[in-house]
Amino acid sequence: MPTPLEELVEFLHHPQAPIRTVALENVVGLSQGPESSIFQYNNYEPIKDLKILARDKGKTIVQHSLTILANLCEDEKIRDLIVDDFEFVKYLIEKIILDLENRNSDIGCILLTNIAKNDKIIKIFEIRDLDLPNKEVFKSSNAIDCLLDIFVKGSEKSLNKLANYDYLSFFFADISRFLQGRKYFVTKQSYDDILPITKILVFTEYYESKIRREGVASTIKNSLFEIDSHLDLLDESQANILPYLLLPIASSKDAELDEDELFELPDELQLLSPDKTRDPVPEIIIVHLESLLLLCSSKETRNYLRTKSVYPLIRELHKNIDNDDLADVVERLVNMLMRDEAPEGSEDKIEEIDEKMEEPDYESDGDEEIVEVL
Template sequence: MESRLEIADVAQEFVTFLTQGSPPNIQAEAARYVLGLTGSETGRSLLASQKGLLQALAKLLEAPPGAAAGAVGDAWRTLVNLCAEPSIHGSLLAALPGLPSQLLARALAPNWPWAGEAAAALANLSREAGAFRELLEDGGLESASDKTYQEPGLARLVTALTTPGYNPHAPLHYLASLLSNLSQLPEARDFLLDPNRHLIQRLLPLIHCPDSAVRRMGVVGTLRNCCFEHRSHEWLLGPQVELLTFLLMPLAGPEEFSEDEMDRLPIDLQYLPPEKEREPDADIRKMLIETIMLLTATAPGRKLVKDQGAYLVLRELHNWERDPNVRLACEKLIQVLIGDEPEAGMENLLEVSVPPDVEQRLQQLDQQEQQQLQQEREEALQSPSRLDGLGPS
């Protein structure tokens, strides 16, 4: 009991030190110490239990630009680290009601110097369903309009993410992670996939963003989530969006094709320069393949993917790929493209009901595959060798 009282007394002292009226050097030292506590799980849990201290930090976050910059910056970094700990999200949101909406407002403020930290904290926090559900319901992402920008909040998020120089003082890469998390909700996907809003088309160029793997990962994750809406597949694959071209481009290399094969590819994928490089991040390559796989879940989607020469790009990728997880994903997609069509009643793979015993068996097979991949990875580290690619069967 005494230790708890001591902790409470120390926390109260830090509340005093962190207030905006404290001397700048004392305030900065206190903020630096609190930030250091977030370096361990124990420290993060301790901070999450101190409501008064959290509220003092929240007030410091709102300090005007230029005021106690060091202390404010450390306060923002503290919040990023706290939001990265899922086990304390409940305590954090209980102490700071409305935190997701507050963070969103700062992340989307065009000149706020800590907008990047606000976006990162919100991306961490929105991994939990409750937090991003609050954004949709209270933060107005789905329907409410900002009086200054006159557009719904979710559209503003896309605008901030896709507008060069939107905030010249802060990178906003983690807005893409936030968007990916939000797109797990059906209502967010419906909003993004509204053909009249043209939001998906604005996101597509960011698949190739050279400045940030975080931004590319978030955008591809958003697109993958949207592809669970199979009723939008034909629109996504059609001339209004041309999603497949954008998904295949990072997977394509400088390989040459015969004239007949070249004619099967979309125009933008023909005659790529010899210096063309593939997406360097293996996780993003895997996610791109998974997104294309989702687009093949329906018969019309499979036909459109096949007709646009996806197999040719995937064949060359498989020859080049060294990551076993990406290779496996590539092989599964190739089998879909070159295999027979599903039997009657199973044309839409996203709507097929899998019996429990079959699902359990599939999970066992997946575990066996993962174990085999791990063994192959260990063997490859000891004796690397080139693996041949797949060909049509």
């Protein structure tokens, strides 16, 4: 015999729309906590119902359905049921991209982010030839290009007054766990001849949104596991990535740099405003430091960082922090920059990086938390 709550979720596929709506309103609050197990009823039948309801024309019905699905992604089985339905994933992405008046776009972005914990999300690269109504916003018909463009151009609700797309930063962090995702961010795209990673660099100092800064920082770090791309990414005429990693960890109070050290810094860091402060979130600073560690993977890139006064800047950071986890990464970075280099012609292998910074995966990339919708 089904319990009363299980009987309630059965109404999600009732033939009468008003009854489905009432049932949905009553179960949305049960999608968090121990009672969320009711959505496993009858071999996860409510998940099938919710995916159907998420396509409804009623905005509130869609909101409740997406909210429940997003919250249930802690359950790996439910997450798999969603991402395995490729047509639903494609529909979800198309609604985010094609409907710039969609008031549920941000919830859709959260759901997309949560299901990206499943490796099958990489199939997003197969979504091409979208029928785009807005050619001024989107220059490519590939889903991944459109998501990146809407993330960049739609910040501060500039495209959709009801959505800011911030949570797509976590989605990008997740897809950059995969080789295909990392290569995408560090490869010029044919439709605009731009490295996708350069489009998100500006958000390393986007203090209006911790979510956006955090996801972008992780995306950059994951992309830097593509070691062969480092010189191009550091090249000031191409990506010029270094200032975007250093600015969040720099402060105008780092006053003990001597004149030579100061003028060897990238131009963007030489004349900081008097009120310039570090990123207030130590975890984000740690991610940027780990990115710098990855850039120490070859002698050539280490020498480049030395010529740009990275060590003096890290030295000042070390003097002014009170966080053990942050201090640990700082010390590792200092050791890399201050080490004696092996003689020319010898093998250039950095064991310290190999031991502590494995390629990103679901367990190690730091972005594995499911986002819940309250």
